[in-house]
Amino acid sequence: MSDSAARLNDFAVKLANPNGSGSASANGLLMQAMFRMGVPVSGKNLFPSNIQGLPTWYEIRVSGEGYMARSLDYDLMVAMNAQTYERDVKEVRAGGFVLYDSSWPLDPRLMRTDIGFLGVPLAKMCNEQFAEPRERVLMKNIAYAGSMAALLNLDMKVVEQLLTEKYGGKKGLKESNQKALAIGYDYAAKHFNCPLPFHLGPMQENGDKILIDGNTATALGCLYAGATVAAWYPITPATSVMDAFTRLCAKYRKDPDTGKNNYLIVQAEDELAAIGMVIGASWNGARSFTSTAGPGISLMNELLGLAYYAEIPAVVIDVQRVGPSTGMPTRTQQGDILSCAYASHGDTKHILLFPSNPAECFEFAVKSFDLAEQFQTPVIMLSDLDIGMNDWVVPRLTWDDQWRPNRGRVLTAEELQEMSKYFRYSPRDEDGVAARTLPGVDAKGSFFTRGSGHNRFGVYTEMPDEYQDVIDRLLEKHNSSAKYVPAPVMLTRPGAKIGVISLGGCDPAVREGLDQLAAHGTPADYMRIRGFPFDTVVTEFLMSHDYTVIIEQNRDAQLRSLLTLETTVPKEKMRSALFYGGFPLSARQVVESIKKFEEK
Amino acid sequence: MPSITKPVAAHPSLAKNSLGLTIREYEGSMSTLCAGCGHDSITAAIIRAVWELSIEPHMIAKMSGIGCSSKTPTYFVSGAHGFNSAHGRMPAIATGANAANRALTYIGVSGDGDSLSIGLGQLSHAIRRNLKMAYILENNGVYGLTKGQFSASSDLGSKNKRGEPNRVSPIDPALLALSIGATFVARSFSGDKEQLVPIIKAAIAHRGFALVDVISPCVTFNDHAGSTKSYSHVREHQLRSIETDFIAPAPEILAEITPKGVTNVAMHDGSVVRFTSLPENYDPTNRQKVYNYLLEQQGQGNVVTGLLYVDESAPDVHELANTSEVPLSQIPFEVLCPGAATLAKLQEEFR
Numbered sequence: 001m002s003d004s005a006a007r008l009n010d011f012a013v014k015l016a017n018p019n020g021s022g023s024a025s026a027n028g029l030l031m032q033a034m035f036r037m038g039v040p041v042s043g044k045n046l047f048p049s050n051i052q053g054l055p056t057w058y059e060i061r062v063s064g065e066g067y068m069a070r071s072l073d074y075d076l077m078v079a080m081n082a083q084t085y086e087r088d089v090k091e092v093r094a095g096g097f098v099l100y101d102s103s104w105p106l107d108p109r110l111m112r113t114d115i116g117f118l119g120v121p122l123a124k125m126c127n128e129q130f131a132e133p134r135e136r137v138l139m140k141n142i143a144y145a146g147s148m149a150a151l152l153n154l155d156m157k158v159v160e161q162l163l164t165e166k167y168g169g170k171k172g173l174k175e176s177n178q179k180a181l182a183i184g185y186d187y188a189a190k191h192f193n194c195p196l197p198f199h200l201g202p203m204q205e206n207g208d209k210i211l212i213d214g215n216t217a218t219a220l221g222c223l224y225a226g227a228t229v230a231a232w233y234p235i236t237p238a239t240s241v242m243d244a245f246t247r248l249c250a251k252y253r254k255d256p257d258t259g260k261n262n263y264l265i266v267q268a269e270d271e272l273a274a275i276g277m278v279i280g281a282s283w284n285g286a287r288s289f290t291s292t293a294g295p296g297i298s299l300m301n302e303l304l305g306l307a308y309y310a311e312i313p314a315v316v317i318d319v320q321r322v323g324p325s326t327g328m329p330t331r332t333q334q335g336d337i338l339s340c341a342y343a344s345h346g347d348t349k350h351i352l353l354f355p356s357n358p359a360e361c362f363e364f365a366v367k368s369f370d371l372a373e374q375f376q377t378p379v380i381m382l383s384d385l386d387i388g389m390n391d392w393v394v395p396r397l398t399w400d401d402q403w404r405p406n407r408g409r410v411l412t413a414e415e416l417q418e419m420s421k422y423f424r425y426s427p428r429d430e431d432g433v434a435a436r437t438l439p440g441v442d443a444k445g446s447f448f449t450r451g452s453g454h455n456r457f458g459v460y461t462e463m464p465d466e467y468q469d470v471i472d473r474l475l476e477k478h479n480s481s482a483k484y485v486p487a488p489v490m491l492t493r494p495g496a497k498i499g500v501i502s503l504g505g506c507d508p509a510v511r512e513g514l515d516q517l518a519a520h521g522t523p524a525d526y527m528r529i530r531g532f533p534f535d536t537v538v539t540e541f542l543m544s545h546d547y548t549v550i551i552e553q554n555r556d557a558q559l560r561s562l563l564t565l566e567t568t569v570p571k572e573k574m575r576s577a578l579f580y581g582g583f584p585l586s587a588r589q590v591v592e593s594i595k596k597f598e599e600k
Numbered sequence: 601m602p603s604i605t606k607p608v609a610a611h612p613s614l615a616k617n618s619l620g621l622t623i624r625e626y627e628g629s630m631s632t633l634c635a636g637c638g639h640d641s642i643t644a645a646i647i648r649a650v651w652e653l654s655i656e657p658h659m660i661a662k663m664s665g666i667g668c669s670s671k672t673p674t675y676f677v678s679g680a681h682g683f684n685s686a687h688g689r690m691p692a693i694a695t696g697a698n699a700a701n702r703a704l705t706y707i708g709v710s711g712d713g714d715s716l717s718i719g720l721g722q723l724s725h726a727i728r729r730n731l732k733m734a735y736i737l738e739n740n741g742v743y744g745l746t747k748g749q750f751s752a753s754s755d756l757g758s759k760n761k762r763g764e765p766n767r768v769s770p771i772d773p774a775l776l777a778l779s780i781g782a783t784f785v786a787r788s789f790s791g792d793k794e795q796l797v798p799i800i801k802a803a804i805a806h807r808g809f810a811l812v813d814v815i816s817p818c819v820t821f822n823d824h825a826g827s828t829k830s831y832s833h834v835r836e837h838q839l840r841s842i843e844t845d846f847i848a849p850a851p852e853i854l855a856e857i858t859p860k861g862v863t864n865v866a867m868h869d870g871s872v873v874r875f876t877s878l879p880e881n882y883d884p885t886n887r888q889k890v891y892n893y894l895l896e897q898q899g900q901g902n903v904v905t906g907l908l909y910v911d912e913s914a915p916d917v918h919e920l921a922n923t924s925e926v927p928l929s930q931i932p933f934e935v936l937c938p939g940a941a942t943l944a945k946l947q948e949e950f951r
Contacts, residue, residue, distance in 0.1 A: 259922075279696060280700070
C-alpha cells in the first residue's frame with residue numbers, strides 16, 4: 001500500500017471528531033491499550049469550549065524511544081468530522097493514511113495522491129447492527145477503534161481485558177462494545193493490508209509506570225499532604241482537580257468509626273471567596289487549598305496580597321489556560337507567570353512552583369503546603385491544561401511513610417505559657433520567619449491579624465520606619481525561600497555553547513528537540529526551572545553560555561521577563577522562543593526556533 | 601466602650617461569670633472611633649453578652665472586613681484572636697476559619713458598606729450556607745472612613761450632610777436575609793443596649809448564621825436633621841415590637857410555666873429565646889408573615905426592632921457536610937494521610 005519502510009512503535013495518529021459524539025471513550029481505550037502493551041505513548045486531547053458540535057481532536061503518539069511531546073507528523077488521520085475534513089486531510093504526512101467513513105461518497109476534490117485512503121462504512125455497519133439511535137452513534141467510535149486495532153496491530157487480548165475491567169458488571173454494554181470492535185476490525189482485516197507499514201509491537205517499558213492526568217495527580221498530592229479544607233469555583237481546566245479531590249476524600253477521608261468526613265470542600269460563590277476561605281482555614285490551622293485558572297488568579301489578586309502581608313499560608317493550584325480575559329478556556333498556555341509572581345497591589349512576591357508532568361504535580365502539590373507553612377505565605381503551583389487534563393505516562397508515584405509535614409513555626413499552648421509576652425512578627429529567625437499562633441490554643445497567643453499597616457509587634461502603624469521594617473523582612477523571607485523551592489533540572493552536553501531554559505509542560509518537546517539538534521551538530525545545555533524565587537544556580541547557568549534561549553508558551557516572554565527582573569544577568573544574554581497558539585509544544589517547533597538563532 | 605484609657609487593675613467587687621472572669625477581662629483596647637459613635641455602644645453590648653455567656657476568651661474568633669465597624673474587634677475581648685480582613689471579604693474568611701475549627705465561637709462585625717455593597721455577594725452566600733456565626737452589621741447608612749458618601753442602606757430621601765437626598769433604592773439587610781433563607785434575623789439599635797445584649801447572646805447560641813442588623817448612628821457624618829439613621833430619627837421611629845429575652849441552658853427552665861402572651865423558642869444548644877410584647881398573631885418562626893410585617897411597618901416609616909425571625913431546624917455548614925466533630929485543624933496527619941501501601945494500590949486504577 002505504501003513504499004515507506006516498516007516502522008515499529010514510531011508513529012502518530014490523529015482522530016478528528018465532532019465534540020459530544022462520544023469519541024473520548026474510544027480514543028481513551030486505544031491509548032490505554034497501547035500503554036498496556038508496554039509501549040511509550042502519549043495522548044493530547046485538543047478539545048473545544050463546547051458541549052456538542054464543535055471540532056475536537058485527539059492525538060496519539062507512539063514512540064519506542066520514549067518521546068512524549070506532541071508530534072506534528074501524522075501518519076494516520078481518523079477523519080470523522082465533515083467540518084474539518086479538508087484541513088485534516090491536508091495535515092497527513094506524505095505516505096500516510098486517512099481512515100474515513102465510506103458510508104457516504106468522498107468528495108474527489110479532497111483526494112491526495114501521496115497518501116492512502118482507507119474507507120470503512122462505519123455508519124452503515126453500525127446502523128445495521130444496532131437498533132438504538134444513540135448507540136448507533138456511540139458505537140461508530142468503537143468500530144473505528146476496531147479498524148485501527150487491525151491496522152496498527154493492537155493486541156486484541158489487551159483490548160478485551162480493558163472492556164472487561166470497564167464494563168465488568170454491565171454485560172449489555174460490554175457486548176455492544178465487543179460487537180462494534182469486531183465490526184471495525186473484521187472490515188479492516190478483510191479489505192486492507194494489515195498491519196500498516198507503521199504499527200505497534202509489544203514492549204516492556206511501562207511496568208513501573210502509570211497513565212494519569214496532572215489534575216488527578218495534584219489532587220492526590222493535596223490528599224497526601226494532609227489538606228482538609230478546599231474551596232473552589234468551577235473553571236476549566238482546573239475543575240477536575242477538585243472533582244478528583246472530592247472523589248479521593250470520599251474514599252480515603254471518611255472516619256471508619258464515626259462515618260464523619262475528615263475534610264470539607266466548599267464550592268464558593270466566586271474566586272474572591274474561594275481564596276478567602278483558604279486564607280481563613282489556613283489562619284485557623286488547617287491545610288487548605290484552592291484550584292483555579294487565570295481568570296480566577298485575576299480575582300484572587302486582592303486577597304493574595306492580604307495573605308502575603310499578614311503572613312498566612314495559602315496554596316493555590318493554577319491550571320493555566322489561554323488568556324487574556326476568557327481567552328480560549330480549553331487551550332493551553334503559560335500565561336500566568338508574571339501575574340502570579342507579583343499578584344496583588346503594592347510590593348508583593350510569591351513563591352511559585354512549576355511542575356512539568358503529573359508526577360511532579362503530585363510531588364509539588366505536597367511541597368506547596370510545606371513551603372506555604374514554612375514561609376507563612378501564599379504558594380502558587382502553576383500547572384497548565386496540557387499537564388492537567390491530558391493523560392501522561394509517568395513513573396509510579398511513591399510515598400515515604402516516615403514523611404511528616406513541615407507545619408512551620410507554630411507555638412503550642414505550653415510554649416506560649418513560658419513566654420513573658422507574645423508578638424506575632426517578632427522575633428524572627430534567619431529566614432525572616434516569626435512564629436505564629438493559632439486561635440483557640442491560648443489567650444496569650446491572641447493577636448489581631450490585619451492587612452493594614454502593622455509593626456513588628458503586629459500593632460497598627462502608619463510610621464515609615466515601622467512599616468518598612470516589616471515589608472523589608474518579607475522580602476528577606478521571600479529571598480530565603482529560593483533554596484527551598486525545587487532546584488532546576490540540568491541536562492548538559494559536551495561542547496555546548498548555547499543554553500536553553502524552559503519550564504512546565506514544554507519539557508518533553510524541549511528535550512526531544514535538543515536531542516535532534518545535538519544529533520545534527522548543535523549541542524545545547526538545558527535547564528528546566530521548577531520554582532521561583534530563582535536560586536543562584538539560575539544566574540550561573542545564564543552567565544556561563546554565549547546566550548540562552550528561553551522557551552515558553554506565552555506572547556510576552558514572561559519567564560524571560562522574570563529572569564531579567566530577578567537576576568543580575570544582562571538582558572542581551574537571553575533570547576526568546578515563544579509559542580502561544582494554545583496547543584502543546586512539539587520538538588519540531590523547538591528545533592526550528594533554535595536553528596533560527598544559530599543562523600543569525 | 602469608653603474612648604479613654606482604662607485603669608489596669610479591676611475593682612475586687614466586680615462580678616464574675618461562671619469562669620471566674622470579670623467583665624474587664626472581656627474588654628479590648630481603647631476605641632479610636634469618634635466620641636459618641638454608635639459602634640462603641642455595640643462593642644459594649646458584645647462584651648456584656650460574651651461575658652454573660654461565660655465563653656472562654658481564647659475560644660472566640662473575631663472577624664471583620666474594612667470600615668469603621670470593622671475596626672471594632674480590637675476594642676473587645678483582647679484574649680481572642682481577631683482577623684481584620686479585606687473590604688467585603690470577611691464572610692469568606694470566616695467560612696474558611698469555621699471550616700478548619702468548628703469549636704470556636706465566631707463573631708463577625710461588619711458595616712453597611714462592607715456587607716451591602718462590596719460584600720453583598722459574600723454575605724448572601726454565608727447566609728445561604730448557614731455558616732455558624734453571629735454576624736453583627738453595624739448599620740449607619742453612610743461611609744464614614746471616606747467621609748460621608750451614601751451607602752447601600754441609605755433610605756430614599758434621607759439627606760447627607762450637605763442636604764442632598766439619596767435617590768437610589770436601599771437594601772434592607774433583614775428583608776434580604778429573609779428572602780434568601782436566613783435562619784436568624786434580628787434588628788436592634790445601638791442606643792438600646794437592654795434589647796441588644798440578649799439578641800447577641802441568642803445570635804451566638806443560634807445553630808447557624810445569625811444576622812443582627814444594628815442601626816448605629818454616625819455622629820460625624822449621618823446624625824443631622826433629614827437623615828433616617830440619626831439618633832433622634834431612630835429613637836422616634838423605633839418600633840420595639842418584639843421583646844426578646846435570652847435564657848441560657850439550665851435544667852430549671854424546663855419546669856417553668858410559660859406566662860400568657862409569651863413565645864419560647866428552644867435553641868439548638870439548649871438555651872431558650874423568649875419573645876414577648878409581640879404584635880397580635882406574630883410568629884417569629886413564620887418567614888412569610890415576618891417578611892410581610894416588616895414590609896408593612898417599613899411602609900409606615902417604622903424601624904421594627906427585636907429578634908425578628910428564627911429557625912433552629914436548619915443544619916449549618918458542617919452538619920450539611922457531615923464533617924468530623926473534631927475540628928479539622930486538630931486531626932493528626934497520621935489519620936489524614938492514606939499512606940504508601942494505599943498509594944501503591946490505588947494506582948492500579950491508572951494502569
